[in-house]
Amino acid sequence: MKRRKFLTKTGLGAIGATALGACNSQSEKPTITRANTPKTDTRQPSFRWRMATSWPKSLQILFEAADLLCQKVNNMTNGRFVITPYAAGELTDGLKVLQAVQDNMVECGHTASYYYLDYGSALAFGTTLPFGLTASQQNAWLYYGGGLEAMRRLYQNLGIINFPGGNTGTQMGGWFKQEVNTIEDFRGLRMRVPGLGGKILQRLGVEIKSLPGNRIFTALEQNTIDAAEWKNPHADQTLGLNKVAPFYYYPGWWEPGTSYEFQVNLEQWNKLPVEYQEIFQAAATDINTKMLAQFNAVNGEVLEGLVLSGTKLLPFSSEILQASYKEAFIMYEEMASKDQDFRNIYRQWQEFRNQIYAWNNMNELGFANFALKHPNLA
Structure with missing residues (x-):
């Protein structure tokens, strides 16, 4: 991958009616949410959406991630954009969220793209590939390595726009x-x-x-x-x-490095004011970071138990x-x-994987090989 081409790709843009067209832009910059963003204009229209999820409510971190996005969007729009989350089975089967979003049965969903390989095997890249990328590497690929643009091109054909919405980190076997x-x-x-x-x-x-x-x-x-x-x-x-x-x-x-995502019906997305679109994206990005942090914080203690x-x-x-x-x-x-779609993404993904593996083999693995085996030397 050419250095100049790599550095100009981002995954945080692509919002609104121009979202999917913007995926082809090489100069797009990440959206930055500023502390002094003005309050939502009370003259903005009201929206009421439903969010189907793939999770039972008992799976606290997963379902609460969806619930937290809904709360954030509600708070940041002063109650004018309300999204209600539903557990798996309440509106649709947990493995049929994409279909529900595509068919406009619900406006949005929280799920994992690899549940829907019948729609195209390339959708697996949106979640994870065996022997592929860790959570930090997956986020790097999605946001700055061209991954999110590639996935949105696939989803455009399904009438959906997607946003990274959490990661578990490396899972157990x-x-x-x-x-x-x-x-x-x-x-x-x-x-x-x-x-x-x-x-x-x-x-x-x-x-x-x-x-x-x-x-x-x-x-x-x-x-x-x-x-x-x-x-x-x-x-x-x-x-x-x-x-x-x-x-x-x-x-x-x-x-x-298993990524989840918020899937939004593209027709419904394009009806939102740009301000609401930016708020939704900012909330999704926040949750994408915090889910991984939360899982990392609790898993060690649970495993010991x-x-x-x-x-x-x-x-x-x-x-x-x-x-x-x-x-x-x-x-x-x-x-x-x-599969041409799989081939196009796979070749680009391979190049990114080789590059980031070489870097992380030196910095992260070099550190971990010593430090994680000697936790009590200090």
């Missing part, structure tokens, strides 16, 4: 009822895994089950699945997965990781050869 030490142990295993991670494991012999979060516990408890990944210690414990499967594996190589209560924490073997890595990039090349 999931809960298993039996140990898995080799690739052979995966053959015939029934497992809940979404996105391209599920497709890779399917190629390795796993029987993939597609389930929303609120159905995972029951499926494990009733032995209709043998294993399931969800997110991280805090979210997994909230679902009670530690009560129905004893083995907890890491790392979640299929989700190294899980282990003390009997959870058996295990790493995936080198055999499993190496076989999965090899299969992942074989699959990506096959997908790129068949």
